[in-house]
Amino acid sequence: MIKTDILIIxxxxxxxxxxxxxxxxxxKCHLIDALPQPGGQCAEIYPKKPxxxxxxxxxxxxxxxxxxxxQQIAPFQPGFTLGERAETIEKNEDGHFVVTTNKGTRHQAxxxxxxxxxxxxxxxxxxxxxxxxxxxxGVTYMIKDPEAFRNxxxxxxxxxxxxxDWSIFLANVAREVTLVHRRNEFRGALDSxxxxxxxxxxxKIKLITxxxxxxxxxxxxxxxxxxERASDEGEAIRLxxxxxxxxxxxxxxxxxxxxxxxxxxxxxxxVDNTVDYQTNIPGIYAIGDVNTYPGKLKLILCGFHEATxxxxxxxxRIHPDKRYVMKYTTVGGIQGFDGSRKEAPKAVVKSxx
Amino acid sequence: MQDIKIKITDREGVxxxxxxxxxxxxxxxELVRSYELAPEGTIGVCGGMAMCAxxxxxxxxxxxLPEKSDEEEAMLAEAFYVQPNSRLGCQIHLTESLDxxxxxxxxxx
Numbered sequence: 001m002i003k004t005d006i007l008i009i010x011x012x013x014x015x016x017x018x019x020x021x022x023x024x025x026x027x028k029c030h031l032i033d034a035l036p037q038p039g040g041q042c043a044e045i046y047p048k049k050p051x052x053x054x055x056x057x058x059x060x061x062x063x064x065x066x067x068x069x070x071q072q073i074a075p076f077q078p079g080f081t082l083g084e085r086a087e088t089i090e091k092n093e094d095g096h097f098v099v100t101t102n103k104g105t106r107h108q109a110x111x112x113x114x115x116x117x118x119x120x121x122x123x124x125x126x127x128x129x130x131x132x133x134x135x136x137x138g139v140t141y142m143i144k145d146p147e148a149f150r151n152x153x154x155x156x157x158x159x160x161x162x163x164x165d166w167s168i169f170l171a172n173v174a175r176e177v178t179l180v181h182r183r184n185e186f187r188g189a190l191d192s193x194x195x196x197x198x199x200x201x202x203x204k205i206k207l208i209t210x211x212x213x214x215x216x217x218x219x220x221x222x223x224x225x226x227x228e229r230a231s232d233e234g235e236a237i238r239l240x241x242x243x244x245x246x247x248x249x250x251x252x253x254x255x256x257x258x259x260x261x262x263x264x265x266x267x268x269x270x271v272d273n274t275v276d277y278q279t280n281i282p283g284i285y286a287i288g289d290v291n292t293y294p295g296k297l298k299l300i301l302c303g304f305h306e307a308t309x310x311x312x313x314x315x316x317r318i319h320p321d322k323r324y325v326m327k328y329t330t331v332g333g334i335q336g337f338d339g340s341r342k343e344a345p346k347a348v349v350k351s352x353x
Numbered sequence: 354m355q356d357i358k359i360k361i362t363d364r365e366g367v368x369x370x371x372x373x374x375x376x377x378x379x380x381x382x383e384l385v386r387s388y389e390l391a392p393e394g395t396i397g398v399c400g401g402m403a404m405c406a407x408x409x410x411x412x413x414x415x416x417x418l419p420e421k422s423d424e425e426e427a428m429l430a431e432a433f434y435v436q437p438n439s440r441l442g443c444q445i446h447l448t449e450s451l452d453x454x455x456x457x458x459x460x461x462x
Contacts, residue, residue, distance in 0.1 A: 045404055118394050124462060127433055159431050187427035248431050251407065251462070252398060267394035 002079060004030035006314055007099055007109035009086045009257070012040025014288030014303030015115035016069040016078075021311040023076030024329065027318065028337065030079035030107060032086045032099070034120035039066035041117060042300075044250065055301055065300075075336025081105050083144065085120045087256045089284075097283065111283055111314040114262075114269060115303070116290040118252035126157065126246045130216050138222020139244050143170075149243060151175045155225050157213050158247035159183060164192040166247065171204040178206040178239060180213055180227055208237075216244065260284075268292035276313030277306045283317060285310045357452035361410075363390045364458050373447050381456065382408035382442035395461050401443035406432035408442035409459035416454050418445060433462045 006022050008015045011033035019029040037043055039062075047063030054060055060068075084101035089112065092098055099107045123141035125131060131139060143149075143166055154174045156167050159181040165188075167179045179196070186193050199205040208227055214236055215226035225244050226236035254267055262279050263270040269286035271277045273293035277285050287310050288303035296302075315324065333343025356372045359381075363369065373384050382397045385408070399405035403424040409432055412418065418440065421429070425444045429435055439459065445451070 041399075045399055046402055049402060118398060124433070159427065181430070183427070183430040185423075185427060185430075187424070187431075248433070249405070251405070252394070254394070267392055 001098075002030055002081070002105070002107045004028050004079060004107070004109045005318060006030075006111045006113055006311070007032070007097065007107050008113045008115055009033075009099070010040060010115035010117055010288070010290065011035075011038040011080065011082070012115060012117050012288065012303075013042055013065060013069060013300045014117075014307050015040070015113070016066070016073055017304045018113055018115060018287065018307035018311060019073040019076055019078045020069075021308045022314070023073065023337070024327070024332075024334070025311060025315045025324070026335075027311065027315060028078075029076070030081070030109070032081045032084060032101060032107065034083070034085040036083040038070060038080065038082070039063070041252075042066050044121060051300070053299065053301060075334060075338055075340045075342070077337045081107065085255060089260050095283075110318055111285070113307075113310055113314070114257060114279075114284065114286040114290055115288045115307070116254070116257060116286075118267075118289060119254040119257070120252065121250035122253050122255070123246075124248045124251050126213070126248060128213065128216055134216055134218065134222045134244070137220065138218065138242065139216070139246070141246060143245065146170060146173050149174045152242040153240065154178065154243045154245060155180060155213065155227075155239060155241050156245045156247060157181070158249075159186050160247070160249060161188040161192060162249075163247040164188040164196050166245065167205055168192060168195050168199060171199045176206070176241075177204070178208060178241075180208045180211050182210050182212055182230070184209045213244065213246070254290075262286070265292055268296075275309075277310045278313065285314070355449060357447065357449060357454075359384065359447075359451065359453075360414075360455040361385060361388075361390055362413075362455075362457040364460060373451075375447050375449050377447075379447050380443050381410065381445040381447065384447060385442060385458065391458060391461075396458075397443065399443075403428050403441050403444055406441060407461070409434070409439055410442050410456040411436055411459060412438045412440055412454070412456055414453060414455040416451055418451075432459075434459050 005027040006029045008031045011031040022029050042062035043066050050059050084103045086099050087102045088100045090098045096110050097112045152174050153176040155178045157180045171177050200207050210230040213225050214228045217224040224240045228236045269291050271286050271291045287306040289298040359373050361369050371388050396407050398407040406428050425441050
């Protein structure tokens with residue numbers, strides 16, 4: 001059981017910044033995120049896109065913002081459960097919440113802050129007959145352990161970064177990698193496109209474009225896929241494979257959080273914006289894009305503000321008897337849980353003779 | 354600058370005729386959101402960067418639209434339910450020449 005003060009669900013910019021504000025109050029945080037890396041949408045969907053409305057940054061790439069936040073919160077040693085989705089919530093006898101992920105990892109905290117953005121990212125599934133039947137029996141949407149593909153025959157479908165990157169990586173692991181895409185053009189980093197080109201020229205990746213996977217065959221497990229070239233409509237090529245990996249991006253779904261008894265409106269969690277962004281369940285807060293209240297704007301900068309007020313309220317819930325006044329970092333510096341200390345240099349007081 | 358009229362058929366098949374401003378730097382995806390013709394979180398997920406295809410729609414009228422950028426073309430090549438008349442709403446800037454445009458929202462995916 002992982003124990004912490006504030007359990008944050010969602011490791012996007014809002015969730016990450018909450019760690020900093022909590023750290024200033026000596027509260028520890030642990031974050032859960034369905035994606036394998038922190039940063040949420042900023043890291044997963046648009047790391048190379050510039051953002052222009054982060055106060056103090058005339059321009060910052062989404063990926064750099066995440067890197068900066070990770071650096072900023074490092075002294076407060078946040079814990080991470082990545083690649084797992086928060087599934088259920090219960091209250092134990094001490095009034096603490098216990099949140100369990102889809103993989104069974106249990107977390108306990110007196111405070112839960114949902115910073116889930118638009119929800120957890122689920123793979124977008126192609127419209128193929130029998131796709132469900134072959135899930136985990138040859139059809140895989142997310143690659144967790146590349147070793148599972150050693151010496152196997154794979155078909156990867158998709159035209160973006162993940163299709164390119166995994167084709168490159170698996171070309172040296174699998175026996176056979178075939179990449180299928182509806183166009184000849186791929187959308188990805190130039191470097192990845194060139195690498196795939198080189199691997200194709202070496203015969204390590206077989207490219208079938210413009211084409212589409214149109215059917216799946218097999219008894220209990222996947223045995224072959226049917227691929228139709230755009231030029232030969234109605235005539236499919238049958239390719240014997242062990243695995244089919246469709247990589248058509250991810251789409252966010254609010255998911256199991258919707259069943260936690262929280263008040264939901266328009267796919268968002270209703271909170272009290274007049275005070276502390278608490279939900280209808282005391283001790284559970286919702287901050288950032290996942291919440292809604294009159295006048296809500298889904299902006300990173302608003303998420304930062306909400307995280308800051310949430311943490312103050314969380315502190316009072318955890319320490320109802322302690323007195324506290326907010327202290328500026330310029331005055332108080334930063335005392336990391338790792339023993340590090342940052343503070344403003346002292347002014348020189350010296351007489352001039 | 355004058356408001357224009359656009360006919361939008363939502364994902365339930367209901368037709369809405371809405372007024373759209375042409376002086377607010379708005380695109381078709383944002384118009385759909387402003388009238389709440391699709392639930393929040395199911396359209397405009399990436400915010401309008403041609404990176405998610407949640408605002409895919411089918412163009413039913415014969416208006417001349419701006420050509421697809423490489424990014425839009427690439428995103429549509431990865432989307433589902435794509436038809437020859439598919440476009441990403443976020444890439445269609447609302448201008449006076451689009452008065453009377455008729456579109457149908459593509460299914461959620």
